Amino acid sequence: MDKSVAVVLAAGMGTRMKSDVPKMLHPVCGKPMLLYVVDALEEAKTERIITVLGHEAGRVQEIIRGRSESVPQLEPLGTGHALIQALPALEAYEEGDCLVLCGDTPLIRGETLRDLRYAHREAGAAATLLTARLMDPFGYGRVIREGRGENPPIIDIVEERDATPQIKQIREINTGAYCFDLRYLKEGLASLKPANAQGEYYLTDLIRYLVGRGLRTESLVLADPGEAMGVNDRAQLAEAEARMRRRILRRHMLEGVTIRDPESTYIDDGVSIGSDTVLEPGVILSGRCVIGRRCQIGPWVRMSGSRLGDDTVVTQAAIMESEVGGHCVIGPYSYIRPETVLSDYVKIGDFVELKKTTVAAGAKIPHLSYVGDSTVGSRVNVGAGTITCNYDGKDKHATVFEDDSFIGSNSNFVAPVRVGKGAYVGAGSTITKDVPPGSLAVARGKQKIIEHWHQNGKD
Numbered sequence: 001m002d003k004s005v006a007v008v009l010a011a012g013m014g015t016r017m018k019s020d021v022p023k024m025l026h027p028v029c030g031k032p033m034l035l036y037v038v039d040a041l042e043e044a045k046t047e048r049i050i051t052v053l054g055h056e057a058g059r060v061q062e063i064i065r066g067r068s069e070s071v072p073q074l075e076p077l078g079t080g081h082a083l084i085q086a087l088p089a090l091e092a093y094e095e096g097d098c099l100v101l102c103g104d105t106p107l108i109r110g111e112t113l114r115d116l117r118y119a120h121r122e123a124g125a126a127a128t129l130l131t132a133r134l135m136d137p138f139g140y141g142r143v144i145r146e147g148r149g150e151n152p153p154i155i156d157i158v159e160e161r162d163a164t165p166q167i168k169q170i171r172e173i174n175t176g177a178y179c180f181d182l183r184y185l186k187e188g189l190a191s192l193k194p195a196n197a198q199g200e201y202y203l204t205d206l207i208r209y210l211v212g213r214g215l216r217t218e219s220l221v222l223a224d225p226g227e228a229m230g231v232n233d234r235a236q237l238a239e240a241e242a243r244m245r246r247r248i249l250r251r252h253m254l255e256g257v258t259i260r261d262p263e264s265t266y267i268d269d270g271v272s273i274g275s276d277t278v279l280e281p282g283v284i285l286s287g288r289c290v291i292g293r294r295c296q297i298g299p300w301v302r303m304s305g306s307r308l309g310d311d312t313v314v315t316q317a318a319i320m321e322s323e324v325g326g327h328c329v330i331g332p333y334s335y336i337r338p339e340t341v342l343s344d345y346v347k348i349g350d351f352v353e354l355k356k357t358t359v360a361a362g363a364k365i366p367h368l369s370y371v372g373d374s375t376v377g378s379r380v381n382v383g384a385g386t387i388t389c390n391y392d393g394k395d396k397h398a399t400v401f402e403d404d405s406f407i408g409s410n411s412n413f414v415a416p417v418r419v420g421k422g423a424y425v426g427a428g429s430t431i432t433k434d435v436p437p438g439s440l441a442v443a444r445g446k447q448k449i450i451e452h453w454h455q456n457g458k459d
């Protein structure tokens, strides 16, 4: 089989997004849309991927580095002009075929691209077009066929802007994915002229050229028209996200994850979840989350870029860029901020905020605490209302609770400070000096009793 090559067109201005961010970098379920196209090409075993970049090429190049080479299109003069920029890179190929895709069609599947290449090779066509029949074809190029039968020969593609009312009725659209015979692609590109409503070089004009040369353009009609979706504006971005989200949820469900309410569950691309984990309503998992088996998550949990061991329960909590062990119980109303590491069998309860803190196995911080820049040893019990005073207005300082220490309720720890192994801190203490192992520290005002206060008429 020939070495497989593909060109991705990604140099458009993305004007309709009305954004300072290049369109290709807008995320769909947490991942820049262009990367879905690169993924699909890799899945379809494409050995060489050439991406045409324009507007803010540097930022886009960054995300495809190592996976695709890039060629510049200095002026966005249309999809045909973009493909012409890739010709020098295609010079090495005398024959064979070439996939051409748009970078703004993130729903396209690798399997489909494999089928497209296969159909093209089987038919020995000059070009094979991936098409879809849509209920609402507005905005897409329409596929013009002429003749009899179910799929008569394709003779042209007409853009929405150039279409007559009659052509606008056609529901079969050009998805923007093609497989070309390289010989005819090169020949056709040499003949391309800007002759349309936009004064652009349309890649789609190649089809008419090939037909004029007496060559055949075949088609592969998408079984799932949802894959065709192109993202030109924010409304289409939201629709692409909704479709991708359903696809991701389904994949997890088929892998053994219970999702009680898919309507209110949001999982980014790249999240992994062990089987028999149950997601209750209102769960948002973003970034690279890795979740173990048999966990119970939700309702109302937001996690980003975090790991969770097996058998952990999380309710109504936010966990950001942190690591949580197995058999932990988190929430309700816990806020776990970046760089926190919890070992196994840790309990973090209601209204507890942790930041950059390490908690060893079996420790508990059950209520109303702020623990930051701290190390909490094994089996430590941190009482309700404990506050680490980690910030002196200039720098952050560390607090250490060694193994088996017991922190009484409503205590403050003016960091840097250390509570030794097995030591006790009396409730209501403000600890400013290290507490030696095994000792008791009490740092609060002594209780005074004034007898007969009421009878003395003082009240």
Ligand code: UD1
Residues within 6 Å of the ligand: 009, 010, 011, 012, 013, 052, 054, 073, 075, 076, 077, 078, 079, 080, 081, 082, 102, 103, 104, 105, 139, 140, 141, 142, 157, 159, 173, 174, 175, 176, 202, 203, 204, 229, 230, 231, 232
């Ligand atoms: C294009 C097709 C249309 C098809 C639709 C599918 C043409 C003329 N039209 O229309 O038939 O139905 O895609 O989604 O091809 N690009 C460049 N350089 C340019 C212009 C565009 O690299 O100068 C890139 C864009 O970044 C984008 C792709 O080509 O990824 C398509 O361009 P876009 O302007 O979105 O074309 P559509 O109007 O969607």
Ligand code: CA
Residues within 6 Å of the ligand: 102, 104, 230, 231, 232
């Ligand atoms: Ca488009």
